[in-house]
Amino acid sequence: MARPNPRLDEMMAQFDNMTGLGRDPASVRQRIEMMERILEGVMMVPGTRFRFGLDALLGVIPVVGDLISAAMGAWIVWEARNLGMSRWQLIRMSANVGIDTAIGAIPLVGDAFDLVFRSNSRNLRIIRKHLDRHHPHTVTIEG
Secondary structure (H helix, E strand, O other), rough: OOOHHHHHHHHHHHHHHHHHOOOOOOHHHHHHHHHHHHHHOOEOOOOOOOOOOOOHHHHHOHHHHHHHHHHHHHHHHHHHHHHOOOOOHHHHEEEEEEEEHHOOOOOHHHHHHHHHOOOOHHHHHHHHHHHHHHHHHHHHOOO
16 A cells, blocks of 8 residues: 655645645635636627627527536635535625526527626625635735
């Protein structure tokens, strides 16, 4: 049986923290912010400042696209749960994802709704508020 190697464990923990794969609040924040950017603002309408993301694009695909988008939003809520956020905050975040999914599933109306109701951005604000209060060392300067 192999003996535990504390040096290897330390190196793996450092790698996880460098790549944002760790379980510490700063790594979780990085992952959530990256996912929110992908879902809500990775592309821009040419000639405007209006941004949209994968959430709006997936909404165009009937049923499957909305389910994929909901799963990605649920992942953000799961990460928030792992941060120890309150039950009330998790309920609010789940409601945001639920509303986005339910109305987003309506043809045409849902596609327009996905462009204006950014559930993942709302959830990121809730998470940032929690992290800023309970884990102030995770604050990042936005540029």
